[in-house]
Amino acid sequence: MIDFLNKGELKELYSMQDIYTTSPVTNIYTQSQLNDIENLVDGQLVKYEYASTKEEAEEKFEMKISDTTIVICVYKQYTGTLNPKVLIKKLHQRIKKSGNRVQYNQKVTDLKKEDGIYKITNSDTKTGINKTILSKKIVAAAGPYNGTLVKDIAPYFSSLIIPKRLFLSFLKIDSGKYDELTLEEKNRIRESYPVAYLNSEIFYSMIEKFDSDQRPLLKVGGHFLRTEIKDLDEVWEMQLTEQEIQWSKENTADYLAKLNLPIKSSDLEFANGYSCVYSLTESEIPYVSHALKNGTDIDSIFLLVGGMSGIGAKGSLAYGLIAADLLIGNRNESFMYQKAKSALGSERLIKDIQSIDK
Numbered sequence: 001m002i003d004f005l006n007k008g009e010l011k012e013l014y015s016m017q018d019i020y021t022t023s024p025v026t027n028i029y030t031q032s033q034l035n036d037i038e039n040l041v042d043g044q045l046v047k048y049e050y051a052s053t054k055e056e057a058e059e060k061f062e063m064k065i066s067d068t069t070i071v072i073c074v075y076k077q078y079t080g081t082l083n084p085k086v087l088i089k090k091l092h093q094r095i096k097k098s099g100n101r102v103q104y105n106q107k108v109t110d111l112k113k114e115d116g117i118y119k120i121t122n123s124d125t126k127t128g129i130n131k132t133i134l135s136k137k138i139v140a141a142a143g144p145y146n147g148t149l150v151k152d153i154a155p156y157f158s159s160l161i162i163p164k165r166l167f168l169s170f171l172k173i174d175s176g177k178y179d180e181l182t183l184e185e186k187n188r189i190r191e192s193y194p195v196a197y198l199n200s201e202i203f204y205s206m207i208e209k210f211d212s213d214q215r216p217l218l219k220v221g222g223h224f225l226r227t228e229i230k231d232l233d234e235v236w237e238m239q240l241t242e243q244e245i246q247w248s249k250e251n252t253a254d255y256l257a258k259l260n261l262p263i264k265s266s267d268l269e270f271a272n273g274y275s276c277v278y279s280l281t282e283s284e285i286p287y288v289s290h291a292l293k294n295g296t297d298i299d300s301i302f303l304l305v306g307g308m309s310g311i312g313a314k315g316s317l318a319y320g321l322i323a324a325d326l327l328i329g330n331r332n333e334s335f336m337y338q339k340a341k342s343a344l345g346s347e348r349l350i351k352d353i354q355s356i357d358k
């Protein structure tokens, strides 16, 4: 995408660094996951550092961990954080540069198939004016709204892709406390994010940005802390509960203690929070699949991309590529591509549909 955007420009206007920030990624495990870890590092070509004892953690990462904890730090180009806003903006530029259009403030309110052609009704969210588009091929990628979007043509997706609410907290360290830290301690914070604690809730956190007094704004969430949604249109406005804020502070304080920093839960300020949504499939593996007619016949002009759980941002370019190839009929015989394609595709969908209500 970056190469394509730079094509024809006098100098390089776009770079991978606009989207990805390379930084060490810290993963924390417990001893009970030793087998998984050994499988993970076996033959691993990516550069990493591994500390399986207190002493090693102290020596390699200046971390204070218990006997039952294991730390792996991964160093890889473009591994760290990804800025979805910039990625989406560039994808739109890419679409426009190919001579295509992006329509903003348009909501698809109806999707039907008539005489082998898809009829899409769009409503302009500002003017309320409706427009109908006829299309020979479509891709549905409406995230948590996929089920609603395709209810008339592929109703089974609303049973197979379930939206769940998640919370996100933004925390700051009390300014007095932050000012007391040494430069080395401040750098240790900077270098120790992003982090994922691979326990049952999966605490994950990154530095969202530095504010005007250079204090980090920490983004915090729990990958498995999902709750049911009563009303998908209203869930986004839900405030965080006291327990969710407390959980965010305690897990952050616990990590900062592992980093050997004198910051307690009471030194953390809740800046703001969001209710967000993941779309989940039963196996938590997304779909990039043709829809089906009559249960088993493939509808070759309709594709759905969805159910990406909490890992859809980094996977999105790969899912989009597979979707585009399926729609255009491009072939790619590489082993990993084929493996991914079949894990996401219509053969699995057929089996999943058969198991609905069993």
Ligand SMILES: Cc1cc2nc3c(=O)[nH]c(=O)nc-3n(C[C@H](O)[C@H](O)[C@H](O)COP(=O)(O)OP(=O)(O)OC[C@H]3O[C@@H](n4cnc5c(N)ncnc54)[C@H](O)[C@@H]3O)c2cc1C
Residues within 6 Å of the ligand: 106, 107, 108, 109, 141, 142, 143, 144, 145, 146, 149, 166, 167, 168, 221, 276, 277, 278, 305, 306, 307, 308, 309, 310, 311, 312, 313, 314, 315, 316
């Ligand atoms: C708290 C949180 C943290 C996350 N962290 C990570 C992470 O660290 N790494 C990672 O890889 N992923 C992460 N994700 C997951 C990632 O955000 C999702 O998997 C990904 O956004 C799913 O992409 P999507 O295109 O399927 O859906 P979405 O991103 O939800 O996009 C769907 C789009 O369709 C539009 N739409 C819906 N209905 C209609 C309609 N009727 N008409 C027109 N447009 C419509 C929506 O407005 C939206 O723009 C996180 C998600 C959450 C909630």
